[in-house]
Structure formats: C-alpha cells, structure tokens
Amino acid sequence: MPKCLYCQQDNPPGEPECRNCGMPLPMLADSAGERRQRRFLWFCIGLTVFCAAMILWLPRSIA
Numbered sequence: 001m002p003k004c005l006y007c008q009q010d011n012p013p014g015e016p017e018c019r020n021c022g023m024p025l026p027m028l029a030d031s032a033g034e035r036r037q038r039r040f041l042w043f044c045i046g047l048t049v050f051c052a053a054m055i056l057w058l059p060r061s062i063a
C-alpha cells in the first residue's frame, strides 16, 4: 500500500497518482528523479564531447 506523502492517503498498489489529492506517489516520483539524473549525465557527456570537438576544430592560437 503506497502512502501519499502529501495527504497520508493509502492508495492501491500500481496507482501512479494519489487518489485523494492527485500528487505522484513516492515510487513513481523516485523513478522520475532517476530519469532526470540520467538525462543530466547525458547532458554532461554531450557537453564534454562538444568541448573536445571544439578544442580539435578551433585553431590553437590566434596569432
């Protein structure tokens, strides 16, 4: 029985949102946070690759 963090209402298992207040239940909120974390990781990797490409592509010195 997942319990709502906001209104303490018991919800049937597998329910994505609280039946009483409509807020996402803890289990699903955790997976959403994990997905956001993974997206941030891929953003960092992309940024690193972009910087490496720019270092190789741009001239080393202006003079």
Ligand SMILES: [Zn+2]
Pocket: 004, 005, 006, 007, 008, 009, 018, 019, 020, 021, 022, 023
């Ligand atoms: Zn609730």
